[in-house]
Amino acid sequence: MAQALNRLKESPSQTAGPYVHIGLTPNFCDITGVYDDDLGRVMVNDKTSGERITMAMRVLDGTGTPLRDALIEIWQADAHGLYPSPSERRGAADPNFQGWGRQATDMDTGLCTFETIKPGRVPFKDGRLMAPHINIWIVARGINLGLNTRLYFSDEETANAEDPVLARIEHKVRIPTLMAERKGGTYTFDIHLQGEQETVFFDI
Amino acid sequence: MSERLSNRPPETGALFARDRSWHPPAFTPGYKTSVLRSPQKALLSLDGTLSEITGPVFGHNILGELDDDLIHNFAKPGESAIGPRIVVYGRLLDERGAGVPGALIEFWQANAGGRYRHKKEGYIAALDPNFGGCGRTITGEDGSYAFRTVQPGPYPWPNGPNDWRPAHIHFSVFGHGFAQRLITQMYFEGDPMIWKCPIVRTIPDRAAIEQLIAALDMEATIPMDARAYKFDIVLRGRRSTMFENRLEGN
Ligand SMILES: [Fe+2]
Numbered sequence: 001m002a003q004a005l006n007r008l009k010e011s012p013s014q015t016a017g018p019y020v021h022i023g024l025t026p027n028f029c030d031i032t033g034v035y036d037d038d039l040g041r042v043m044v045n046d047k048t049s050g051e052r053i054t055m056a057m058r059v060l061d062g063t064g065t066p067l068r069d070a071l072i073e074i075w076q077a078d079a080h081g082l083y084p085s086p087s088e089r090r091g092a093a094d095p096n097f098q099g100w101g102r103q104a105t106d107m108d109t110g111l112c113t114f115e116t117i118k119p120g121r122v123p124f125k126d127g128r129l130m131a132p133h134i135n136i137w138i139v140a141r142g143i144n145l146g147l148n149t150r151l152y153f154s155d156e157e158t159a160n161a162e163d164p165v166l167a168r169i170e171h172k173v174r175i176p177t178l179m180a181e182r183k184g185g186t187y188t189f190d191i192h193l194q195g196e197q198e199t200v201f202f203d204i
Numbered sequence: 205m206s207e208r209l210s211n212r213p214p215e216t217g218a219l220f221a222r223d224r225s226w227h228p229p230a231f232t233p234g235y236k237t238s239v240l241r242s243p244q245k246a247l248l249s250l251d252g253t254l255s256e257i258t259g260p261v262f263g264h265n266i267l268g269e270l271d272d273d274l275i276h277n278f279a280k281p282g283e284s285a286i287g288p289r290i291v292v293y294g295r296l297l298d299e300r301g302a303g304v305p306g307a308l309i310e311f312w313q314a315n316a317g318g319r320y321r322h323k324k325e326g327y328i329a330a331l332d333p334n335f336g337g338c339g340r341t342i343t344g345e346d347g348s349y350a351f352r353t354v355q356p357g358p359y360p361w362p363n364g365p366n367d368w369r370p371a372h373i374h375f376s377v378f379g380h381g382f383a384q385r386l387i388t389q390m391y392f393e394g395d396p397m398i399w400k401c402p403i404v405r406t407i408p409d410r411a412a413i414e415q416l417i418a419a420l421d422m423e424a425t426i427p428m429d430a431r432a433y434k435f436d437i438v439l440r441g442r443r444s445t446m447f448e449n450r451l452e453g454n
Contacts, residue, residue, distance in 0.1 A: 008300075010226065012407045020374070022322055023374055023376060024376055026336065026338045033278070035268065067241070
């Protein structure tokens with residue numbers, strides 16, 4: 001016998017369930033008067049630096065049907081590639097940018113829209129720059145443990161081509177599952193939970 | 205949001221790898237909705253970059269006075285929610301056993317009759333006009349937290365022909381890194397419904413399920429007011445940075 005390491009186990013996950021809105025976006029589901037606003041609803045103000053973009057996302061199940069009871073959170077760097085986090089040691093991020101956003105998918109259409117800015121490039125662990133990307137976390141009824149993925153921008157071909165994370169995807173045909181398509185100021189991004197177009201999910 | 209809440213130095217180490225055998229797998233046919241919502245391809249492992257080890261931090265300025273009191277935060281003035289009054293308290297820890305300070309915890313639940321205040325909810329149990337069902341708090345310097353609520357009721361749900369959820373409270377937890385993000389549920393000690401529930405049973409290991417069962421703590425009750433349940437939550441730990449990035453002479 002050796003000494004015990006005395007580590008704890010992470011609390012096991014349980015699904016967010018169909019009523020996740022009550023806890024995380026109560027105003028969205030008509031529980032008003034408890035919180036002034038739903039947390040994470042607004043990420044930018046008129047002083048935020050960077051290019052304004054709209055991201056229109058959907059989450060699709062194994063039949064291609066959009067989930068109408070999912071909740072998506074995003075986490076991204078500011079226009080200069082800095083995260084608004086105490087763990088960010090490289091400098092102070094834009095004080096007018098939240099970095100974190102939270103939206104429920106529409107209960108009829110399944111559409112989920114974030115108004116944000118295009119993030120700057122953040123270094124990988126070895127100092128190489130990653131391409132601009134947005135970190136995504138998805139929970140819903142039927143999802144037992146929150147799913148992590150990344151959104152990249154299809155019009156950043158040069159940066160994407162040298163991105164060290166995308167380079168680790170063995171089956172290159174799956175890289176397009178992480179690419180948001182641009183139409184004007186809006187990027188659209190469909191997340192496929194299953195099937196031929198299944199999105200690359202990460203164990204981070 | 206970048207307000208620092210702790211005197212501890214910011215943590216910059218990568219997170220311990222997640223033990224996915226401790227969590228429910230994605231595909232759990234006993235919980236039918238998971239069948240079409242479970243990824244089938246292997247996950248891409250990524251040792252934490254800045255994108256994963258950083259995360260949002262919330263200041264106390266977001267909190268309202270009654271955010272941690274579900275008995276009163278939706279009730280009319282002078283009234284209160286109906287049901288067994290309880291205090292839920294505990295600590296938010298990481299896998300190293302250290303308290304996680306300044307972390308946002310959000311919770312939601314059905315009322316004492318097992319009814320949620322939600323337009324998609326179809327259970328015949330009555331709504332309580334004084335109960336909304338949501339609350340939140342931020343952990344203290346040692347990771348401790350507490351809130352007041354009423355004990356939720358069990359409720360039936362469409363899965364098998366006669367499946368009921370045990371009484372439970374949903375928890376959403378932030379650590380300091382986005383990769384620590386966790387949603388789970390708290391169950392109540394002694395509830396025989398726990399072991400019959402298809403959602404509970406998505407967790408393969410009995411010891412892992414027991415980690416989600418809050419203990420009745422009569423020593424922490426408020427006499428003539430509320431009983432207390434203790435519920436500690438554990439987030440992923442971080443690798444120590446004590447030998448990393450240290451300059452000569454430091
Ligand atoms: Fe529930």
